Amino acid sequence: MKEKDVISDYKVQKYILYAEKNDGSYGTVEGGSYIIENDLDDFWHKKSHLEKTLRERLLKNEITPVYYFMVLEEMTVAELASRAGIGKGKVKCHLKPGRFHKITLNDLQKYAKVFNIPVANFFQILLTSTDQNPKYHFYHEAETKKDTFQMTQTQTQNPALIITKVEERNNG
């Protein structure tokens, strides 16, 4: 690759690329990512499409919240089991709607740690006016900025309890 072919106008995320420099030597050139520059909107679109498809199934009780997050985070059962420290068989149980109600708080906390969410979010869906799920970073920031209200979730000292605060956005 020649230095002049390196796409470098994407300012937010810089990458180091190796290329043939103008003087013929090979070395590092600062460049930007093609896919982030051109397809980031599309990337979010696909993510939120996935989220919506899963959410619909979740609402119909076809899948469980654990399955919902597992697929969103692109994990397999084995990976989730290993990360959460729960047996594979047990994780498979937690993926079946008929068995999910037997889940213990202890296991939920383990899952919550893996997905980096509060335990309460296994039992609720938080939506913005643009119908996006704000917590799971599958939203486009520009879109949620249209909302007059913003939502923040803070963990309390009680591991099972969080405070969800809805407040008016200052910057309008």
Place this chain on the structure above:
Amino acid sequence: MDKVIPFEHKMSAHCETGTLSSQLAFHGLELSESLIFGIGSGIFFGYFNNSKFPFPTFIVRNKPGQIRKNLTKRLGIKFTSETFKTAEQAQNKLDVLLEKGIPPATQVDFFFMDYLPQYLRVHINVHFINVVGKTNGNYLISDCYYPKIVELKAESLEKGRFAGGSMAPKGFLFYPSFIPKEFDYEKAVRKGIKKACFNMLKIPIPFLGIKGMRKFADHITEWPKLAMDSEDLSHQVSKINILLEDQGTGGAGFRFMYATFLKQAAEILKKPELIDFSKRMMENGDKWREISLKAARMGRDRDLSVEKLKEVGDLIRERADVEELFFKELSKAVK
């Protein structure tokens, strides 16, 4: 405890080689990233279609941590490394090292690196960062994917270091403890190239090396059956671009970096014919880049018919043929 170690931050193409390069620079040895990559036999290919991954995927580099081990073997640089049973022990050890003025490199899960943009943060357990200080309970991180030294919450670092899962970091940290005064670069480079050729050509496993490329080329037409829906398939095809270009490869799945290394190798081994190999590798990289651009465009335009995927497969098969010949000749050239 507040401590800031004067650590020279530099961005680099890949996290493991970049971390090694800046660690060695801190201890007084200037080795370029590409040279480390070459001596560590970093170049590779593997196609994985098993239950460990939710969707078939591929790698373009050798096993994480292997480059460091190869450096130890070939240059005699010794690293002190440690894993821990509990997160508390791991953080304590980190604090002790920082207090002593040693900035260790540590292995983390990418997902918990809060300073990176959200679209980059996926669960990958094999990211390497340098920890260079601590202020107000936050750690100072020198991450070679980020333009400057950045603060990270102690909690996030702890979660990242103890993420669990496949290739779990277990708080793994390392720093160079012994650097020899003189090196036999010639021998090291020769060994690095030979091992890379072996890895690409001769590993008797059907999905590693050149065989992996062919497997990928054959199997890509099956992807539509494996995907959940067309949007998912589009995401997976776009991911070919991400894996080849964006996940810290220096472009074209490390092929450009390897070309740079071969040029350095020509000087070290005093073999001008390697410059020709370097040029060929650069051209090979350009073709890989064409594949990744094609994949990105196909993903965006939802142009995902089996014929189109077959075209990508054919391009990959062509790369396999080219690289097979390339590495065969390269291994003869360094004999």
